[in-house]
Amino acid sequence: MQQRVQKTEREINRDLLRPNLTLQLRFFVVVGVCATIVAMAGGALAYAIIKGVGVYGVNRPVMWGFIIVNFVFWVGISHAGVMLSAILRLAQAEWRRPATRAAEVLTMFALGTAALHPVLHTGRQWRTLYWVFPYDFGRGIWPDIRSPFVWDPSAIFTYLSGTIMFVFILLVPDIAVLRDRTTGIMHKVYTVAALGWRGNSKQWQLQLLAGILLSALILPVFVSVHSIVSWDFAVAIAVEGWHATIFAPYFVIGAVHSGVASVITFLAILRWVFRWEDYIRPTHFDALARLMVIVATGWFYFLVIDFGMGFYTGEPGEIAVRYAQMGEWPGNMLFIIFITTGYFLPIPLWLLKNVRQSPMLMFWSSLFVNIGMWLERYILIIPSLERKQSLTFTWGHYAPSPIEVMLVIGSFALVTLGLVTFCKFFPIIPMYDVKEGKVLEQVIRIGKINVPAVFREE
């Protein structure tokens, strides 16, 4: 808070609109690289469509591989947006202001990318529609609405459409600023997108109300999405290690853990690339890190309970899964990396103020969290399916194929491409929110010390 920087509205506009109003070579370089990788992934997908799912590494009994692991990972990342934006907005946390849009936009692209994965996984993508829509009323053939596989697309698309609406509504005042500073075709596009915004009091009232309403309405959707993803696993009784009642909140809090970490990574990159040191300040990283300590510790509690359940029951099947996850190669190596990078390395670091306030260290530690969280999904999904149980003839093994690896890399490039493109055309830091924050800033003098303060409407 002591790091407040005094800026006029004109300066805020100038700084935050710079990426939108100027052309920079590095934008084309990044877009070019990402587009190439996405095209390569597209090629890999085309090959998989022509040849069939045999080109994936999945085979009986491990029918879910890298693509489903990556699906769960991206759904998890998408939980950053609502966590940071909606909850912190409702809680009137002042430090949220520069981070909210980055989180929402990350949600939008991560979720869109996640939604592709089940389709990629099926091999015959056009048949995926059969899961979702009733296709033969005459013979009474319906998708099984009792299955979480059917709930999944509904939840994801509700969350995706809600998020897009959320991003758009909160973007309108900033689009109007862009409209007034552009010419030609872009001016026309921004004019349409600004919906006639003039910034009068009625429009602000509506915008504020819409923001609060959407924040409150999207919260249950946010929780439902990853809960339903968890039930894809948990309602099955045939796979050891999956049929756990804790899966829903465990998945949700794990998603928030990885999602908020990815926002930290993204903010650190934005600060570095656009030189926004005056906007994304160490104090914001500090607040995010404090939040992460709580979220990560809650997640760790669920992890211990979930893994402990295997030892609680003492059933051979459960113990075999836990052994595959933690005791035998490559599970043990992956588990050590996962638990170290996901919890034991970042959390002690984030207890130190110097680390919390260092964008560089926060960048690396948050990146580590997501390496760990990707591996967590792998550890939860694959060893259970390998069925290292008493009947040895059912044992399986999974190794990802190059096609799957390419698709996973492509998903990262796709999300990056989306984010870079968004940053080019829209302000990634909400200008009106930052300006509002400036208006609410105050100082209280206690003795000889000026304490940062804010107006708070109760």
Next chain:
Amino acid sequence: MTNGHGSHHVIEITEKPPLEVNNELFGWSSTLGSKYRLAIGITGILFLLGIVGFIMKVQQNGFSDYVPWAYLTAAFGFVMLFAMSAPMLAIVPRLARGHWGRPISRIAELWALIGILLLIVMIPLLLALPEADGRNTFWFVDKYREGWPPGAPHVWLALLMVGLVVNGIALLWTAAIPDFAAIRDKSISSGKSAKLYGKLALGWRGTKRQWRSLRASHGVLGALYFATMVWSQTMINYDFSQSLIPGMRDSIFPAWYVISGLQSGVGLVLVTAYIARKFGNLQDYIHVNQFWSASKILLALSLLWAYFWWSGFIVYWYGKTETEKNIIDLFWFGAYKPMFILNMLLNFFIPLIFLMWNRVRKSDWGPAFVGFIVILGSLVNCIRIFTAAFSLPDRAIGHQLHTVPESIMKPDLPDVLMVSGIISGAILLYLIAIRYIPIISAWEIREGMLYQTVRYLHKLPLKVIGKPD
């Protein structure tokens, strides 16, 4: 004082000279009149009757079988849920620098003292609790390593509880040190009382170093208390409920139980704050803002309570193994169905229906009423889950639940006396504590006054709150 600042927009803020704050809050207990004495009398009698009930129970049943101790376990679990979770409402706002928590932090922390009573009540329960052998348990006894760790679960549960209680009392004590020092230095204490407060104040002089240590201790003890509280509730849930049900493997059950505890802890603080405000004339310190802020947490916890329950239920519903079907019958759709419905009403639907309205949240009565409802719900909850677990016939054999009792376990006279006795004992202990420890943390109020003021934004008076680093 409620600061209207000449507008319809009411801003509640305490504006008093620091000395007046000290005088009012330190002398507050001496203003407690006949109602206080009546409350002490009633709870004291009920507590004594509870002891009588306990003696009757020991004579009737002894400790060889744990089934007769179901209701005492439920009462223990209930009091532990609300009393030991209540201090979280002091810890969380303090760590999050929420000024709204200042007037209710001591109200919340004082409940940690009830841990002393719980430690005593836990002794017979541990004596009756069967060995871990042959049951599912988190302890490794007879499963992987014979007899390791030694004394599990009894010794380790007791140690966990002792850790929680010591931590809670340390939290209360350290947070009250500046107040003890102020009482020591005031004329209202003399002789023995001055000596006592002098000892409790641990030589506090208010130096910079002492303040730094105090703040550090808030962080460390608060975090430690949270962790210990969560694990104690988790292990109580496992050892006194889940592990007594053959084949039950419900990983969300303890987490849901912890949420239930946090929910009733917040409810308890709201009820206590309401009583202190209304009947203790503390309106100048405990404002509607405290109810408003805490009620939002209560609403969130009520939603979480339902979400956690649903997350567990749906997996059991889909699993439909024999044990899962029987557990569904045991807890939800069998003999305990009416109690489960009551639970859903008290812990979820009523809090949701009331607290979704800002007008209700922004009152003192609304959150306090919901808090009371939630506490009632927790009592029903504890009776349901502990008596259901204790009522199973084939408790220590095999890992499948084959039969479910057709009726709920009914309490006998000693059970009723013990349940009312332990609840009354908790209230009695709290009432005695507020006689000697200020119910509102005077130093936190004084500090809070420095960080809050009223200024105009354009023509609108608004509260300005300081956010120190």
